[in-house]
Amino acid sequence: MDLNTVAEVRDAAALDRWRPGDAWLAGGTYLFSEPQPGVTRLLDLASFNWAPLTATDNGLEIAATCTVAELFGFEPPVRWPALQPLIQQCCHAFLASFKIWNVATVGGNLCNALPAGPMISLTAALDGVCTVLTVDGRTRLMPVTELVTGAGTIALAPGDLLRSVTLPGTALGGTTAFRQGSLNTHGRSAALLIGRRDPSGALVLTVTASTVRPVRLSFPTIPDAAMLRAAITATIPDDAYVDDVHGLPEWRRHLTLLFAEEIRRELA
Numbered sequence: 001m002d003l004n005t006v007a008e009v010r011d012a013a014a015l016d017r018w019r020p021g022d023a024w025l026a027g028g029t030y031l032f033s034e035p036q037p038g039v040t041r042l043l044d045l046a047s048f049n050w051a052p053l054t055a056t057d058n059g060l061e062i063a064a065t066c067t068v069a070e071l072f073g074f075e076p077p078v079r080w081p082a083l084q085p086l087i088q089q090c091c092h093a094f095l096a097s098f099k100i101w102n103v104a105t106v107g108g109n110l111c112n113a114l115p116a117g118p119m120i121s122l123t124a125a126l127d128g129v130c131t132v133l134t135v136d137g138r139t140r141l142m143p144v145t146e147l148v149t150g151a152g153t154i155a156l157a158p159g160d161l162l163r164s165v166t167l168p169g170t171a172l173g174g175t176t177a178f179r180q181g182s183l184n185t186h187g188r189s190a191a192l193l194i195g196r197r198d199p200s201g202a203l204v205l206t207v208t209a210s211t212v213r214p215v216r217l218s219f220p221t222i223p224d225a226a227m228l229r230a231a232i233t234a235t236i237p238d239d240a241y242v243d244d245v246h247g248l249p250e251w252r253r254h255l256t257l258l259f260a261e262e263i264r265r266e267l268a
């Protein structure tokens with residue numbers, strides 16, 4: 001895609017002031033795939049040279065510029081045994097070739113805010129907290145579940161920059177269960193649910209892809225089937241299910257309830 005309105009590409013690290021018409025450039029897999037008539041300058045985030053993944057005693061910090069391929073290849077510390085399989089399941093839900101995986105970033109996936117954003121699914125399910133550098137020079141923290149506000153919309157002001165997502169260690173010590181469904185084998189996710197059972201016995205269920213934004217439900221212990229179904233029905237109104245070419249809302253709701261029950265049984 002030719003971006004005919006872009007007059008300049010600049011290192012974001014050397015930027016003095018963000019201005020209207022600027023766009024942060026991460027992997028460019030979305031930016032270069034569609035017309036961007038309002039964009040006049042691209043600010044290349046690669047110039048920051050942020051470490052892609054940093055594991056500490058408190059959790060895992062994923063830089064916004066970490067690519068899907070880098071995340072896929074990450075070998076977590078043994079104290080987080082469920083992390084690597086879950087990362088790999090979510091990366092596989094990103095139905096693109098290695099060419100896309102090698103450049104598409106975690107931050108770009110979150111900021112693109114597609115319902116089928118698998119990095120949204122992963123980080124929301126593991127209580128991810130975004131660090132945002134605001135356009136007026138502040139640092140703001142917000143859960144991933146609040147960053148994504150709808151299909152294609154996020155809670156960032158123009159010029160705000162997603163710096164990283166931190167997965168707290170408290171969310172990484174449990175076991176997880178993953179379910180994903182699409183209309184066809186290589187189709188975009190129509191529903192992607194992740195369950196997490198913490199050492200305390202609590203269950204956290206995160207619904208993505210079927211809904212316009214991530215939905216997180218938590219239970220102090222494993223609920224019974226009726227309680228789980230009632231909680232999902234009460235939390236997700238019918239108009240919160242996505243309606244597009246990748247699946248009708250009624251079918252997505254059906255998949256959501258089905259996968260939730262499968263996850264409940266698996267983690268019980």
Ligand SMILES: Cc1cc2nc3c(=O)[nH]c(=O)nc-3n(C[C@H](O)[C@H](O)[C@H](O)COP(=O)(O)OP(=O)(O)OC[C@H]3O[C@@H](n4cnc5c(N)ncnc54)[C@H](O)[C@@H]3O)c2cc1C
Nearest residue numbers: 024026027028029030031064096105107108109111117162
């Ligand atoms: C073949 C193919 C398959 C795809 N499959 C999927 C899929 O299954 N699911 C899915 O969700 N997407 C999919 N996409 C869309 C896209 O590739 C992904 O959303 C990707 O993760 C975007 O990341 P990027 O680094 O390339 O972002 P870019 O294209 O560089 O940026 C995307 C948007 O986010 C903004 N942005 C990027 N980084 C930041 C930041 N740190 N702070 C603030 N704003 C930022 C940019 O300005 C831009 O508006 C697919 C694309 C292709 C070409």
